[in-house]
Amino acid sequence: MACADTPASALGQRNIAEVDFDQIHDRQQFGSVKWANQWDEFSPRVEGEDLLSLWTADMDFRAPETVIARLREAADHGIYGYTRRDPRHYEIVQSWFAHRHNWSPKLETLLPAPAIMPSVAAILRTFTKPGDGVIVQSPVYSPYFEVVQGNGRVLLTNRLRLQNNRYELDLEDFEKLAGGAKVFLLCNPHNPAGMAWTREELAALNDICERHGILVISDDIHCDIRLSDRSHIVFSSISDDAADKSFICTAPTKTFNLAGVPSATISVANRKRRETLLAAMQASFMVNANFFGRLALEVAYSAGSPWLDQLTGYVASNIDLVCEFAGEYLPGITPMRPDASFLVWLDARALDRRVGGIQKFFVDRAGVNLYDGRVYGPGGEGFIRLNVGCPRHLLRRGLERMSSALASM
Ligand SMILES: Cc1ncc(COP(=O)(O)O)c(C=O)c1O
Incomplete structure (x- = not known):
């Protein structure tokens, strides 16, 4: 579905090879809200050692190579x-x-x-x-x-x-x-x-x-x-x-x-x-x-369609992982399966009451930063939002940390 005058650099990438969504990228250096600041204007600043960031809604994946190649050409052109x-x-x-x-x-x-x-x-x-x-x-x-x-x-x-x-x-x-x-x-x-x-x-x-x-x-x-x-x-x-x-x-x-x-x-x-x-x-x-x-x-x-199709498969597997893992190792947490997006809404209401705030509990005790459901207004209390747009092993590490924190309560 590329348009007639799509740049050649993009057309060359239509049948893309397997995209490597497992790779970890250092996002600190470019002021990422998700990794460098752990803060935005809609929620309180979160601080902690070695915080694993699974909150704000962008992904830890590189954009499609087609896009990167074209932006690189444009950047090299140098006249903006x-x-x-x-x-x-x-x-x-x-x-x-x-x-x-x-x-x-x-x-x-x-x-x-x-x-x-x-x-x-x-x-x-x-x-x-x-x-x-x-x-x-x-x-x-x-x-x-x-x-x-x-x-x-x-x-x-x-x-x-x-x-x-x-x-x-x-x-x-x-x-x-x-x-x-x-x-x-x-x-x-x-x-x-x-x-x-x-x-x-x-x-x-x-x-x-x-x-x-x-x-x-x-x-x-x-x-x-x-x-x-x-x-x-x-x-x-x-x-x-x-x-x-x-x-x-x-x-x-x-x-x-x-x-x-x-x-x-x-x-x-x-x-x-x-x-x-x-x-x-x-x-x-x-x-x-x-x-x-x-x-x-x-x-x-x-x-970007072929890339998106691969991304969708990867995100779907990450969501399967969250659902299976929660069923076994996150007692008191029930994920809601999304129809779309890379976000999973977790119902943790009973735990939230028990620990006096589940988002803070996971920051302090697990080193995992999730979005507090309260930010989403009435009905969000006791929920947390998990962003699965990240390499699977990073997501698994986050889930394991959450599980250990719950086990040591
Ligand atoms: C539902 C929804 N609308 C809008 C936005 C932000 O869009 P923009 O950055 O284009 O203003 C977000 C970002 O998380 C979102 O989740």
């Missing part, structure tokens, strides 16, 4: 001036979603964006007023709280329902909140638990939003690493009225481990809202392309 996305850029985005997700957004609906969260902020600022209500479904990616409240909008929290170790929608509660909402910020697939919402679930949400005139921002950043037979359903693909009310925010950054060279795309089917949003983003000078981010997106989407 202004750059723009041309029509071919949008064809590449369209082709990616058509092939991987059976969704073919019209080219004219696609807008450039620097990354997902700035896009969400721009949409909220453009289409709501301070004091307007925004629905989020917790537990959820914590910057959703910041982007709503930090922009003076009112957070309306629709708690997901935990049923048989999976999350389900609480549509009754959603309906109650809908009366006071202008926007619904949907996470699809859902972070932290990796739920891929079904067509029926999305249609039910759409019905309520339609009746209450609610716009939908859908954050699809985790859609590409698909682990179950639930395919990724893009919200706007379910019906014309869903498409008309939605802003679909996409990026290759989780998929190909490109968070440090970001570039994103927003699909807005409604012409008037698209023009309004573009004007607002232009007024905030958000639409210039990042020299490396634009290239990384184009090469990853045009030639």
Whole structure:
């Protein structure tokens, strides 16, 4: 599925050899949030000796060689001036979603964006007023709280329902909140638990939003690493009225481990809202392309499929390891199998109560840093999020340390 004018360096790599995801790379030297800082603005600083970092959501894998080769060429070129996305850029985005997700957004609906969260902020600022209500479904990616409240909008929290170790929608509660909402910020697939919402679930949400005139921002950043037979359903693909009310925010950054060279795309089917949003983003000078981010997106989407297929297999095996290991050696911890992403949500509620905070317990007693479920808002208490986007032996070492810490309680 490479596009006609994919660089030769990328095309040469289509039938890639086995990627070595087992290799360990030193990430300290380039200021990695995950390894060098162990801290971000959404959670407290974590300190400790020899901390094994299995928390923030990037992976410890090199991007596809095709991407690296092209970025290296660009770096060697040495002139990093202004750059723009041309029509071919949008064809590449369209082709990616058509092939991987059976969704073919019209080219004219696609807008450039620097990354997902700035896009969400721009949409909220453009289409709501301070004091307007925004629905989020917790537990959820914590910057959703910041982007709503930090922009003076009112957070309306629709708690997901935990049923048989999976999350389900609480549509009754959603309906109650809908009366006071202008926007619904949907996470699809859902972070932290990796739920891929079904067509029926999305249609039910759409019905309520339609009746209450609610716009939908859908954050699809985790859609590409698909682990179950639930395919990724893009919200706007379910019906014309869903498409008309939605802003679909996409990026290759989780998929190909490109968070440090970001570039994103927003699909807005409604012409008037698209023009309004573009004007607002232009007024905030958000639409210039990042020299490396634009290239990384184009090469990853045009030639990264074989790499992604291998990555998905590796991540799936890591998740199997977590589930099997937890069943035997992590009493009191129940992993939730994700449909998508490289994140595993661990239910440790009883342990959390027993040790007075399970995340801190694992930092102090196991030297393993996981994300505290409390960060994800109501419903996250007692859970921890484990990032399995790392070499398997490192993951196994983390699990073994956690097991020893529990055994010595
Ligand atoms: C659900 C979700 N949305 C957005 C982001 C961040 O996207 P960006 O870096 O493009 O703003 C993340 C990163 O972890 C995420 O998990």
